Amino acid sequence: MSEKSFHSGFVAIVGRPNVGKSTLLNAILGEKIVITSDKPQTTRNRIQGIHNVPGGQIIFIDTPGIHRPKSRLNRSLNDTAIEATKGVDALLFLVEATASPSAETEVMTELLSGITTPVFLLINKVDLVEKSRLLKLMETYSTLFDFREIIPVSAQKGEGVEKMVELVCRFLPEGPQYFPDDILTDLPERFVVEELIREKLFRLTHDEIPYSVAVRVESFKERPENGIIAIAASIFVERDSQKGIIIGKRGEMLKRVGTAARKEIESFLAEKVYLELFVKVSKDWSENPKKLKEFGY
Numbered sequence: 001m002s003e004k005s006f007h008s009g010f011v012a013i014v015g016r017p018n019v020g021k022s023t024l025l026n027a028i029l030g031e032k033i034v035i036t037s038d039k040p041q042t043t044r045n046r047i048q049g050i051h052n053v054p055g056g057q058i059i060f061i062d063t064p065g066i067h068r069p070k071s072r073l074n075r076s077l078n079d080t081a082i083e084a085t086k087g088v089d090a091l092l093f094l095v096e097a098t099a100s101p102s103a104e105t106e107v108m109t110e111l112l113s114g115i116t117t118p119v120f121l122l123i124n125k126v127d128l129v130e131k132s133r134l135l136k137l138m139e140t141y142s143t144l145f146d147f148r149e150i151i152p153v154s155a156q157k158g159e160g161v162e163k164m165v166e167l168v169c170r171f172l173p174e175g176p177q178y179f180p181d182d183i184l185t186d187l188p189e190r191f192v193v194e195e196l197i198r199e200k201l202f203r204l205t206h207d208e209i210p211y212s213v214a215v216r217v218e219s220f221k222e223r224p225e226n227g228i229i230a231i232a233a234s235i236f237v238e239r240d241s242q243k244g245i246i247i248g249k250r251g252e253m254l255k256r257v258g259t260a261a262r263k264e265i266e267s268f269l270a271e272k273v274y275l276e277l278f279v280k281v282s283k284d285w286s287e288n289p290k291k292l293k294e295f296g297y
Ligand SMILES: Nc1nc2c(ncn2[C@@H]2O[C@H](COP(=O)(O)OP(=O)(O)OP(=O)(O)O)[C@@H](O)[C@H]2O)c(=O)[nH]1
Pocket: 016, 017, 018, 019, 020, 021, 022, 023, 024, 035, 036, 037, 038, 039, 040, 041, 042, 043, 044, 063, 064, 065, 066, 124, 125, 126, 127, 128, 153, 154, 155, 156, 157
């Protein structure tokens, strides 16, 4: 990057669910702004993370994983991801080193056919495979698409991330500083709080439950007199039976979710937090266009 000019641009992180897109965004920023879990379809929105480098600014966009949609919610996730590939300066197409390239071809066709934006292939989770397998993967992927670069990384261990960012920077055009240099994301604090609660639900519940929850912050009150932020949030589920599971025996599960979420919210807001959670039923919301809109999907 030249010293006089400023370079900037938008870079979308795309790929199948669970390949590590959100983990990568957090690794790039060096802070947790997006939620992650070992379950697919954790991310439901387009989320911008702002990364400043000397003489430049890159806005990385985390997206939902592309998959075969079954519900209306899932269709909306795919649309959000596909939409995010438009108008960006580069794409990071993320795959897992543990998966076979043949598992990627469907999503590659969906996302990359006819695309003129430079595409970087990132092979993530290299900490889980042998070097020989990685070399073979790089060779196979290079025959599948005209990638600008093929870069092995481990988002979880932070390996190769800095070098990758440098390579991507070189492709960015001259441009303005889009965001002030002291913000990490353009999303409101309320959204991040909702996401952190949803992450705990994703991590602590199983089967269909994670896919049936939505979270909404109902009130967010700063109380400067005692240095506490009081937050009340609703957890919406689709059926009565799910409400019982989330509350748990003698409220055990809800308490675990609340404690884990509060700790991370405190660390994100750098303030003490009083968190109150309510569980409500919003019947079959994931199939209801009006409700999806209301929950921001
Ligand atoms: N071993 C290993 N695990 C990783 C790495 N990167 C991510 N993971 C794990 O992979 C799982 C999925 O990570 P996410 O970042 O939530 O994946 P995602 O692509 O954002 O998933 P969706 O939002 O569902 O599309 C989590 O359990 C991560 O801890 C890595 O480099 N190595």
